[in-house]
Amino acid sequence: MEQLLELHLPNILGAEKEAIKKAVIIAEKLGFARDRIEDLKTALAEACINAIEHGNKFDQNKKVRVTLAANNKSLEVIVHDEGEGIDPKKIPTKRVRDDGFPCRRGYGVFLMSNLMNEFYFEKNPGKGNNVKMLMHLNG
Amino acid sequence: MSKDIKVSTSHKGDIAVISIQGDVTAVTGEVIGNAYGSNDILNSPKILLQFDKDCYINSGGLASLIDIASEGRKKQQKIHAYGLSDHFQKIFHMVGLTRCIPIFTSEEAAMKDF
Numbered sequence A: 001m002e003q004l005l006e007l008h009l010p011n012i013l014g015a016e017k018e019a020i021k022k023a024v025i026i027a028e029k030l031g032f033a034r035d036r037i038e039d040l041k042t043a044l045a046e047a048c049i050n051a052i053e054h055g056n057k058f059d060q061n062k063k064v065r066v067t068l069a070a071n072n073k074s075l076e077v078i079v080h081d082e083g084e085g086i087d088p089k090k091i092p093t094k095r096v097r098d099d100g101f102p103c104r105r106g107y108g109v110f111l112m113s114n115l116m117n118e119f120y121f122e123k124n125p126g127k128g129n130n131v132k133m134l135m136h137l138n139g
Numbered sequence B: 001m002s003k004d005i006k007v008s009t010s011h012k013g014d015i016a017v018i019s020i021q022g023d024v025t026a027v028t029g030e031v032i033g034n035a036y037g038s039n040d041i042l043n044s045p046k047i048l049l050q051f052d053k054d055c056y057i058n059s060g061g062l063a064s065l066i067d068i069a070s071e072g073r074k075k076q077q078k079i080h081a082y083g084l085s086d087h088f089q090k091i092f093h094m095v096g097l098t099r100c101i102p103i104f105t106s107e108e109a110a111m112k113d114f
């Protein structure tokens, strides 16, 4: 993988838009189709928002690091925060309430894992949390 | 902090229209919520959410829209949406929001089907 971008975002909601802008330029250069780029924008936004909210817990002394890398098969996005990592038990398994109405929250991971080709998270005790996502060039 | 959103309200016959331009997020959700909460909108039985195709919507924005849908259901309002980009139409389907806020491809279709 060749690294194409490393960004350090302030830990404030809205900062994800900066990463999105830069990622779009890279994805366009790599030749991704319009609809795939839209998927990437949403997935990257959700990863950054989770990092800001759940990882760094809105602490403005902390940062979110976004790196993009690519090879001839895929674009890799890594979003790092300084938190404790994702507790898999906290990822909601249902998004619909018993009465059929959509739940209020719990869409980020669902969207990332469905919009990207691959989605992983790994906690490194004491070193923060990484969300890694891949989008394949051939669909 | 300035909010990157523009929301305006109007009426077309008995339909209350909320036009949304810009960011639909946790930060701006309050602006949409306030527009929805204004008396003439809140008491209207039919509500049309008019999105801009360049809107940026994230999970925080989805939560704000689900709040409106939830309030609307209590009040037995019908809420329709149109103007979303293909991508956000897909997202609305994926998260099941179209079950309570059906989306339409044109203003005419959205108004006719109330």
Ligand SMILES: Nc1ncnc2c1ncn2[C@@H]1O[C@H](COP(=O)(O)OP(=O)(O)OP(=O)(O)O)[C@@H](O)[C@H]1O
Residues within 6 Å of the ligand: A046, A050, A051, A054, A055, A056, A081, A083, A084, A085, A086, A087, A090, A091, A092, A104, A105, A106, A107, A108, A109, A110, A129, B059, B060, B063
């Ligand atoms: N970077 C992170 N660090 C720690 N926990 C996380 C992180 N990202 C996600 N989580 C955990 O996973 C859960 C699910 O995340 P997800 O994004 O799917 O839903 P949400 O953030 O709670 O709601 P929404 O994304 O719809 O606003 C979160 O509630 C949180 O407990």
Ligand SMILES: [Mg+2]
Residues within 6 Å of the ligand: A046, A049, A050, A107, A108, A109, B059
């Ligand atoms: Mg989230």
